[in-house]
Amino acid sequence: MDKDKAKKRVPFDREYGTSYKAEVKWLSEHGIEYVFVKRINTIITYKYKKNSALYACLANFYKYLEGDKE
Numbered sequence: 001m002d003k004d005k006a007k008k009r010v011p012f013d014r015e016y017g018t019s020y021k022a023e024v025k026w027l028s029e030h031g032i033e034y035v036f037v038k039r040i041n042t043i044i045t046y047k048y049k050k051n052s053a054l055y056a057c058l059a060n061f062y063k064y065l066e067g068d069k070e
Contacts, residue, residue, distance in 0.1 A: 015047040016054060026061045027054070 015035060018024060024034070024046050032054055034046040048054050 017045045017047050019045045
Protein backbone atom coordinates (compact mmCIF):
# COMPACT_ATOMS: atom_id res chain seq x y z
CA MET A 1 0.00 0.00 0.00
CA ASP A 2 1.18 3.47 -0.83
CA LYS A 3 2.43 5.35 2.25
CA ASP A 4 0.42 8.48 1.36
CA LYS A 5 -2.81 6.47 1.22
CA ALA A 6 -2.09 4.90 4.62
CA LYS A 7 -1.71 8.35 6.17
CA LYS A 8 -5.06 9.53 4.79
CA ARG A 9 -7.16 6.77 6.35
CA VAL A 10 -10.21 7.87 8.26
CA PRO A 11 -10.01 6.74 11.88
CA PHE A 12 -12.42 4.02 13.01
CA ASP A 13 -15.38 5.47 14.93
CA ARG A 14 -15.69 3.45 18.12
CA GLU A 15 -19.20 4.73 18.78
CA TYR A 16 -22.47 4.20 16.94
CA GLY A 17 -24.36 7.47 16.50
CA THR A 18 -28.02 8.19 15.89
CA SER A 19 -30.30 11.19 15.97
CA TYR A 20 -33.43 9.09 15.37
CA LYS A 21 -35.53 9.62 18.52
CA ALA A 22 -37.50 6.38 18.12
CA GLU A 23 -34.23 4.42 17.98
CA VAL A 24 -32.90 6.21 21.09
CA LYS A 25 -36.14 5.45 22.96
CA TRP A 26 -36.07 1.77 21.89
CA LEU A 27 -32.47 1.33 22.97
CA SER A 28 -33.15 2.98 26.33
CA GLU A 29 -36.23 0.80 26.92
CA HIS A 30 -34.09 -2.27 26.24
CA GLY A 31 -31.26 -1.36 28.61
CA ILE A 32 -28.83 0.17 26.12
CA GLU A 33 -27.71 3.60 27.33
CA TYR A 34 -25.81 6.18 25.33
CA VAL A 35 -22.24 7.06 26.26
CA PHE A 36 -22.44 10.74 25.37
CA VAL A 37 -24.45 13.27 23.39
CA LYS A 38 -23.05 15.42 20.62
CA ARG A 39 -24.88 18.60 19.62
CA ILE A 40 -24.08 20.39 16.37
CA ASN A 41 -26.34 23.40 15.81
CA THR A 42 -29.84 21.97 16.27
CA ILE A 43 -28.99 18.31 15.66
CA ILE A 44 -28.49 16.09 18.70
CA THR A 45 -26.63 12.83 18.10
CA TYR A 46 -26.61 10.10 20.74
CA LYS A 47 -23.45 8.00 20.76
CA TYR A 48 -23.36 4.36 21.88
CA LYS A 49 -20.47 1.99 22.45
CA LYS A 50 -20.39 -0.50 19.58
CA ASN A 51 -20.96 -4.07 20.77
CA SER A 52 -23.02 -7.14 19.92
CA ALA A 53 -25.79 -6.24 22.40
CA LEU A 54 -26.27 -2.88 20.67
CA TYR A 55 -26.46 -4.43 17.22
CA ALA A 56 -28.83 -7.18 18.35
CA CYS A 57 -31.12 -4.57 19.87
CA LEU A 58 -30.97 -2.46 16.70
CA ALA A 59 -31.79 -5.52 14.60
CA ASN A 60 -34.88 -6.14 16.73
CA PHE A 61 -35.89 -2.49 16.44
CA TYR A 62 -35.78 -2.56 12.65
CA LYS A 63 -37.57 -5.93 12.54
CA TYR A 64 -40.26 -4.33 14.70
CA LEU A 65 -40.54 -1.35 12.35
CA GLU A 66 -40.90 -3.70 9.37
CA GLY A 67 -43.91 -5.31 11.02
CA ASP A 68 -42.33 -8.43 12.54
CA LYS A 69 -43.66 -7.69 16.06
CA GLU A 70 -41.96 -10.58 17.90
